[in-house]
Amino acid sequence: MDILYRSTRGAETGVPASRAVLNGLASDGGLYVPEQFPVLENSLEELSGMSYQELAYAVMKLFLSDYTEEELRFCINSAYDEKFDVPEIAPIRKADGAYFLELFHGKTIAFKDMALSILPYLMTTAAKKNQIKNEICILTATSGDTGKAAMAGFADVPGTQIIVFYPKDGVSPVQERQMVTQKGENTHVVAIRGNFDDAQTGVKKMFGNKALAADLDAAGIQFSSANSINIGRLVPQVVYYVYAYASLVRAGEIAVGDKINITVPTGNFGNILAAYYAKIIGLPVAKLICASNENKVLFDFFNTGIYDRNRPFILTSSPSMDILVSSNLERLIFRITGDDAGETAALMEALSKGGKYEITPDMRAQLSDFAGAFASEEEVFAAIARIYQQDSYVLDPHTGVAAAVYGAYRAKTGDETPTVIASTASPYKFARNVLHAIDAERFDPLTDMEQFDALHEVSGVAIPQAIEEIRTAPVRHNTVADVDQMENTVRSILKG
Numbered sequence: 042m043d044i045l046y047r048s049t050r051g052a053e054t055g056v057p058a059s060r061a062v063l064n065g066l067a068s069d070g071g072l073y074v075p076e077q078f079p080v081l082e083n084s085l086e087e088l089s090g091m092s093y094q095e096l097a098y099a100v101m102k103l104f105l106s107d108y109t110e111e112e113l114r115f116c117i118n119s120a121y122d123e124k125f126d127v128p129e130i131a132p133i134r135k136a137d138g139a140y141f142l143e144l145f146h147g148k149t150i151a152f153k154d155m156a157l158s159i160l161p162y163l164m165t166t167a168a169k170k171n172q173i174k175n176e177i178c179i180l181t182a183t184s185g186d187t188g189k190a191a192m193a194g195f196a197d198v199p200g201t202q203i204i205v206f207y208p209k210d211g212v213s214p215v216q217e218r219q220m221v222t223q224k225g226e227n228t229h230v231v232a233i234r235g236n237f238d239d240a241q242t243g244v245k246k247m248f249g250n251k252a253l254a255a256d257l258d259a260a261g262i263q264f265s266s267a268n269s270i271n272i273g274r275l276v277p278q279v280v281y282y283v284y285a286y287a288s289l290v291r292a293g294e295i296a297v298g299d300k301i302n303i304t305v306p307t308g309n310f311g312n313i314l315a316a317y318y319a320k321i322i323g324l325p326v327a328k329l330i331c332a333s334n335e336n337k338v339l340f341d342f343f344n345t346g347i348y349d350r351n352r353p354f355i356l357t358s359s360p361s362m363d364i365l366v367s368s369n370l371e372r373l374i375f376r377i378t379g380d381d382a383g384e385t386a387a388l389m390e391a392l393s394k395g396g397k398y399e400i401t402p403d404m405r406a407q408l409s410d411f412a413g414a415f416a417s418e419e420e421v422f423a424a425i426a427r428i429y430q431q432d433s434y435v436l437d438p439h440t441g442v443a444a445a446v447y448g449a450y451r452a453k454t455g456d457e458t459p460t461v462i463a464s465t466a467s468p469y470k471f472a473r474n475v476l477h478a479i480d481a482e483r484f485d486p487l488t489d490m491e492q493f494d495a496l497h498e499v500s501g502v503a504i505p506q507a508i509e510e511i512r513t514a515p516v517r518h519n520t521v522a523d524v525d526q527m528e529n530t531v532r533s534i535l536k537g
């Protein structure tokens with residue numbers, strides 16, 4: 042079956058997958074969604090006998106149907122290799138009566154590696170398929186994590202360049218060190234004298250700058266974006282939910298056909314949307330439990346039908362979930378309107394104008410697959426401490442949000458369905474908060490570097506390569522620029 046894509050806001054239809062990957066966002070500002078959903082072709086038994094790479098092919102070919110088998114297998118095999126520190130790529134660990142699906146075994150020890158390791162290959166393959174001869178230059182503004190994960194994915198991928206802008210005084214020392222030590226001849230890092238919004242606005246301006254685009258085109262270069270609304274990031278995320286199910290069957294934890302729940306610590310709504318898509322294509326999933334931190338916009342949405350971003354922005358120990366506008370929710374909205382682009386566009390317009398919209402009772406009725414819940418900072422720290430004491434298993438704070446939410450959900454509902462929890466970051470990435478939760482008095486006084494050793498002692502988990510690297514790797518990037526110099530900086534990097 043040929044799967045084509047359309048914009049959630051109506052301007053585009055019949056777009057092949059490779060085009061949607063190249064474009065990222067549709068021309069009307071909408072998101073690309075499948076015009077119709079495929080269904081799993083392999084049986085669950087068959088899937089449970091497959092390696093990660095084989096299963097990735099079985100799932101991704103359904104959505105990316107204009108890629109040839111050879112192209113897709115090349116992308117998958119280039120992405121999911123020894124870059125990951127375990128052969129299973131996404132192993133499962135049983136603790137606290139749940140199954141933790143560890144999505145942090147890639148280069149930057151967080152789940153964005155799962156999609157950002159393959160996106161560069163999907164993109165360069167798409168460029169070839171569409172007779173685009175230009176080199177692809179990824180431009181990104183980052184508040185810390187995404188920029189590093191994108192660089193790690195694009196580093197030394199032929200036919201690509203990547204330029205990352207970060208606010209000079211707006212990222213943590215560890216995050217800054219991770220970025221400025223990034224290897225790869227095609228990676229470029231620029232610190233901006235300004236905040237994240239300045240960097241983001243500067244990047245958006247460059248995407249819309251026609252004169253710059255024309256000059257770069259003459260030099261054989263064009264811009265693209267690696268952000269989380271690209272279907273090239275969404276589709277690879279569907280894979281690991283199917284893989285989790287297959288792994289549980291293989292391990293004898295569930296029988297073929299049994300339903301599972303999936304709990305996802307949520308920010309931009311990309312990861313949980315992928316779990317929903319897995320359900321739509323035929324994975325036996327009962328509830329999707331959407332776990333929020335104190336920025337509980339989504340909890341309120343699922344419980345009232347009102348999405349309202351007009352509220353204070355709270356800084357928490359799970360910064361990748363500190364988000365008030367969850368971009369990928371638009372894809373769910375589109376589906377529950379019955380694929381009505383006009384209605385979706387009107388709601389998104391209300392969101393951008395007044396920061397708020399309300400869905401109809403009919404739409405709400407279709408949200409029964411989801412349960413929304415949130416955890417306070419105290420509850421997150423308590424869950425990390427409890428699971429460590431009980432199972433000697435250490436969670437990062439994002440996964441801690443999911444574990445706290447799931448524990449409360451289970452106690453409240455009595456729902457004993459086997460549950461997979463998406464474990465989105467290594468505790469090493471957030472060592473300070475994790476150790477604070479476990480024993481503040483003992484660990485708070487330690488330096489960042491001492492904390493890595495302490496975490497090793499506490500968890501028994503080897504210090505990941507990503508952490509070793511920031512201790513020893515030489516600094517390779519030292520460009521600093523004023524906000525009004527961003528365009529000139531890009532010009533000199535790309536022509537130099």
Ligand SMILES: *Cc1c(COP(=O)(O)O)cnc(C)c1O
Nearest residue numbers: 307308309310311312361439465
């Ligand atoms: C990005 C991120 C999340 C949130 O995922 P979304 O797809 O944005 O909902 C959760 N945890 C970690 C560690 C992340 O990096």
